[in-house]
Amino acid sequence: MLRIAQTLNGQLLAAMERAFPAAAEQARAAGQCLDPQLAPASKPEFGDFQANGALPLAKPLGQPPRAIATAIVEQLAADPAFAELFEPPQIAGPGFINLTLRPERLAAEVQARLGDGRLGVPEVEQRAPVIVDFSSPNIAKEMHVGHLRSTIIGDSLARVLEFRGHPVRRLNHVGDWGTQFGMLITHLKQVAPEALITADAVDLGDLVAFYRQAKQRFDDDEAFQTTSREEVVKLQGGDPVSLKAWGLLCDQSRREFQAIYDRLDIALCERGESFYNPYLAGVVADLDALGLLVVDDGARCVFLEGVSGKDGKPLPVIVQKSDGGFNYATTDLAAIRYRFAPAPGGDGAHRVIYVTDAGQANHFAGVFQVARRAGWIPPYGSVEHVPFGLVQGEDGKKLKTRAGDTVRLRDLLDEAVERAEADLRRRLVEEERSEDEAFIQHVATTVGLAAVKYADLSQNRTTNYQFSFDRMLALQGNTAPYLLYAVVRIAGIARKGGDLQSGGPAALTFTEPQEWALVRELLKLDGVIAEVEEELLPNRLCTYLFELSQVFNRFYDQVPVLKAEDPARSSRLALCRLTADTLKLGLGLLGIPPLERM
RNA sequence: GGGGCUGUAGCUCAGCCGGAUAGAGCGACGGUUUCCUAAACCGUAGGUCGUGGGUUCGAGUCCCGCCAGCCCCGCCA
Numbered sequence: 299m300l301r302i303a304q305t306l307n308g309q310l311l312a313a314m315e316r317a318f319p320a321a322a323e324q325a326r327a328a329g330q331c332l333d334p335q336l337a338p339a340s341k342p343e344f345g346d347f348q349a350n351g352a353l354p355l356a357k358p359l360g361q362p363p364r365a366i367a368t369a370i371v372e373q374l375a376a377d378p379a380f381a382e383l384f385e386p387p388q389i390a391g392p393g394f395i396n397l398t399l400r401p402e403r404l405a406a407e408v409q410a411r412l413g414d415g416r417l418g419v420p421e422v423e424q425r426a427p428v429i430v431d432f433s434s435p436n437i438a439k440e441m442h443v444g445h446l447r448s449t450i451i452g453d454s455l456a457r458v459l460e461f462r463g464h465p466v467r468r469l470n471h472v473g474d475w476g477t478q479f480g481m482l483i484t485h486l487k488q489v490a491p492e493a494l495i496t497a498d499a500v501d502l503g504d505l506v507a508f509y510r511q512a513k514q515r516f517d518d519d520e521a522f523q524t525t526s527r528e529e530v531v532k533l534q535g536g537d538p539v540s541l542k543a544w545g546l547l548c549d550q551s552r553r554e555f556q557a558i559y560d561r562l563d564i565a566l567c568e569r570g571e572s573f574y575n576p577y578l579a580g581v582v583a584d585l586d587a588l589g590l591l592v593v594d595d596g597a598r599c600v601f602l603e604g605v606s607g608k609d610g611k612p613l614p615v616i617v618q619k620s621d622g623g624f625n626y627a628t629t630d631l632a633a634i635r636y637r638f639a640p641a642p643g644g645d646g647a648h649r650v651i652y653v654t655d656a657g658q659a660n661h662f663a664g665v666f667q668v669a670r671r672a673g674w675i676p677p678y679g680s681v682e683h684v685p686f687g688l689v690q691g692e693d694g695k696k697l698k699t700r701a702g703d704t705v706r707l708r709d710l711l712d713e714a715v716e717r718a719e720a721d722l723r724r725r726l727v728e729e730e731r732s733e734d735e736a737f738i739q740h741v742a743t744t745v746g747l748a749a750v751k752y753a754d755l756s757q758n759r760t761t762n763y764q765f766s767f768d769r770m771l772a773l774q775g776n777t778a779p780y781l782l783y784a785v786v787r788i789a790g791i792a793r794k795g796g797d798l799q800s801g802g803p804a805a806l807t808f809t810e811p812q813e814w815a816l817v818r819e820l821l822k823l824d825g826v827i828a829e830v831e832e833e834l835l836p837n838r839l840c841t842y843l844f845e846l847s848q849v850f851n852r853f854y855d856q857v858p859v860l861k862a863e864d865p866a867r868s869s870r871l872a873l874c875r876l877t878a879d880t881l882k883l884g885l886g887l888l889g890i891p892p893l894e895r896m
Numbered sequence: 897g898g899g900g901c902u903g904u905a906g907c908u909c910a911g912c913c914g915g916a917u918a919g920a921g922c923g924a925c926g927g928u929u930u931c932c933u934a935a936a937c938c939g940u941a942g943g944u945c946g947u948g949g950g951u952u953c954g955a956g957u958c959c960c961g962c963c964a965g966c967c968c969c970g971c972c973a
Contacts, residue, residue: 333913340916350915356953363953391916392953436973477972571973597971605969606898613899619971626973657967659900687901688966725935757909761902762966769908773935775921776909783935791932829912841910844920855937874932896935 299407299821300420300828302383303336303347306397309380310334310349313373318366321359338825344390345398346818352393363393371395404817405806411820411876417883419824421463426648429467429637430456433559433566434654436473437551438482438509440502441558441707443697444655447686447763450754450889452653453564454836455684457887462831467567467645471633472555474548474570476626477516478509480530483543484522485512494543502554505547527621534575534623558707562747563889574632578624581632582617588672596620600668615664630665634681635674649680651834656685656760684834687762697765715746717767722896741896745771745779748890752778755888756840776844781881782893784847787854788878789894791871796860798875803868812853813873819849820876823884836888843884850877 314332315322325332335350352367359366367389374380374387374395385398411418432452435441441449452468460466483494485508492499493508500508515522533540552568559566582598585591590600592614599614606612617628637645652662662683669675691697699705719742726733753770757763773779792798808814826842829835859870882892 335913335915337913337915344916348915353915353953394916434973473973595970599970614970616971621971623971625971627971629973655967656901658973660968661973663900685901694965729933731933758911761909764908766908769922772922777921779935780921783933787933787936794932796932825912833912837910838912841920848920851936852938854932855934858931860932895933 299346300824302399302403302407303825306347306380306383307334307336309374309377310336310351310370313370313377313380314351316373317369318355318359321355338822339396342815342818344394344396345385345388347397349395349397350393352395356393364389367393367395401808401814404814404821405808407821408817408872408876409806412872417823417876417880418821419461419827425464427465427467427646428459428649428651429469429645429647430459430651430653431469431471431633432456432653433564434471434473435551435555436478437548437570438478438505439551440506441555443689443705443707443710443765445707446689446710446750447754447759448653448655449559449562449564450751451684451686451759451836453562453889454751454755454839454887455651455653455830455834457889458827458830458836458839461887462827467647468565470555470566470568470570472551472568472570474544475534475572475575475629477526477530477623478513479533479544479547480526480528481512481516481522482509482547483533483540484526484529485515486543494539494546497546498550502550505550527623530623531621558711561711562751563891571626571629574629574636577632577636578628581628581635582624585617585631585668585672590668590671591617600671602664602667603671605664605667613664615668617668627661627665627668630662631669631672631674634665634669635672638674638676638679638681648678649682651682651684653684653686656687659683659685682834684759686759690762690764692764692766694764711747711750714750714767714771715743717771718742718746718749721771737895741893744891744893745782745896748778748782748885751889752781752840755836756844758835758837776840778890779896781843781847781885782890782896784850785878785881785885785892786894786896787851788874788881791859791874794860796871796874798871798878803865803872806869806872807865808869808873809866810853810857812849812857813870815849816853816873816877819846820873820880823880827887830887839884839887843881843888846877846880846884 311332311334314334318332322332333351335354337348337350339345339348349370352370353363355361355366356363371387371389383399383403385400388396390396407418430452433445433449435445456466456468486493489511490500490508493505516526529540533544548570582591585600586598591598592601593599594614597614597616597620598618599616601612601614603612615627616625617631618624634650635644637647637650640646654662666675666681666683669681675681689697697705719738722738722742722745749770753765754763756776769775770777771779773783788798808817822842826839830839853873857870859867859874862870885892
């Protein structure tokens with residue numbers, strides 16, 4: 299529908315200019331343009347589109363808005379290209395112009411999508427290399443609930459951008475470099491030296507425990523702190539023993555992360571903080587050369603413009619600590635520079651997207667400002683922090699286990715799948731169905747993981763997210779199972795003899811309001827995808843898929859498909875097919891595979 | 897103290913560039929199955945959009961003040 303909207307916008311604009319040439323001339327002189335204020339109809343009874351542009355003209359023209367709307371509509375009706383697309387426009391309320399597409403136009407749009415693998419969603423004209431930086435767990439720690447949202451949201455955004463045809467690089471900026479390694483290596487040298495020279499000498503669970511102990515010691519023991527800092531310097535300086543130990547730890551964690559990514563079907567390219575190590579000194583030197591550096595309390599800082607702290611003094615971004623070490627701001631700056639830098643020696647990105655929690659907003663704002671002032675973000679480049687809220691338990695507090703520990707991602711996914719399985723088994727008994735074990739495992743896994751992903755994605759990411767297994771696995775409402783079920787119903791029609799493979803009939807004929815509602819819903823896909831691409835809000839796609847499922851279920855409930863006589867039957871089958879394809883495509887962009895039966 | 901985010905139905909949340917009578921889902925109440933999976937569908941009840949101003953033809957949406965909650969604020973990431 300985007301192309302039609304664009305055409306319509308042009309026709310409206312032309313009509314307005316013909317109706318009010320003086321006003322158009324005046325606008326042009328002011329370097330502006332009359333605005334038809336075209337929008338999708340706010341309610342189905344208003345048609346497909348509404349143009350609100352008559353209202354703001356009332357005052358400057360000194361005419362009642364309805365009279366203005368009438369003049370626009372007269373000009374519009376005189377445009378044969380418009381009359382071919384639309385029914386005669388209606389003027390409603392204070393001066394809204396309601397526009398309804400001709401039924402044969404709608405049917406033709408559906409027809410075009412039936413033979414189109416992209417379902418009417420065009421590929422972008424201007425491909426722009428995009429980097430999506432997401433997930434980013436820390437080496438020597440397990441992935442936990444804190445990584446859930448970044449991983450799921452980042453993957454979905456990457457999928458949408460890829461589908462639009464952009465070259466996307468999915469980067470896993472793992473924490474594989476900072477002070478934490480000094481701590482861990484120092485501690486391991488004392489308590490489990492074999493872990494530093496032999497692969498898998500201790501398992502990851504123990505490593506996590508060691509990490510916790512190391513952190514404790516770091517906080518309590520000043521001597522340990524000093525040794526740890528020295529260890530970091532050794533590592534960053536390339537000491538072979540430290541490097542070898544570091545490599546072993548990373549390998550072990552990496553395999554563990556990969557198991558989670560495989561399970562979630564998420565592709566990521568690991569490029570940890572350590573990757574930027576060789577560039578850190580250069581970053582600081584260049585900031586110095588640009589005259590941006592200030593030494594304060596022994597630390598080398600860039601003071602931010604427009605951001606002041608407690609005493610009204612500007613806030614600093616510290617790029618080199620007083621002990622000479624670099625920190626995460628330095629790494630992030632090196633990363634920005636590398637990512638925007640042209641191909642050999644850089645990624646040549648046009649857009650860089652960071653999917654991290656909202657708590658890092660200040661940090662990124664600071665780092666982006668410094669990068670911009672240093673000239674590392676090209677004029678065509680955009681760098682965006684895509685923030686998201688905390689995962690909370692049903693008590694409204696940060697999600698923890700009953701014992702008060704951080705929830706491991708693996709456990710969280712296990713529980714979702716277990717609950718889905720228990721639910722499925724209970725229903726099989728109730729419905730006296732019998733299914734083999736492979737079916738049960740496949741459905742439970744798909745539903746459980748889909749529920750976790752969908753619950754997260756369906757919420758506007760900027761707010762905190764209240765995690766609830768019961769709600770996400772519910773079979774009704776805006777949940778993954780409800781959407782999956784809509785796909786399954788259509789697959790059921792195919793099993794009962796409906797042909798969903800062929801291209802559909804030569805001419806589609808629709809008569810029922812439920813059919814038209816479904817047609818209109820199906821045609822919204824391209825607009826929704828464009829919106830997600832621009833605003834990076836996957837919940838818009840979720841809302842759309844849910845509404846599509848609801849409209850389909852209404853249709854399915856009230857309009858017979860297989861029992862209908864033939865002009866209607868094949869047209870309805872075509873609608874079923876396009877609905878299934880649309881749902882599958884949309885779910886795919888959310889990282890959710892469909893099911894044939896459940 | 898400064899900054900950020902949030903505040904919409906009993907609960908969880910949508911609400912697009914400011915547009916018509918503010919929408920879902922859950923929960924509550926009532927109905928629908930000889931028929932493609934009732935995991936569905938239809939209906940009823942439920943709102944001073946935190947609050948006070950301002951901008952405008954029009955504000956949940958934009959601006960300012962205030963209140964409440966969460967998060968961040970120099971050498972952790």
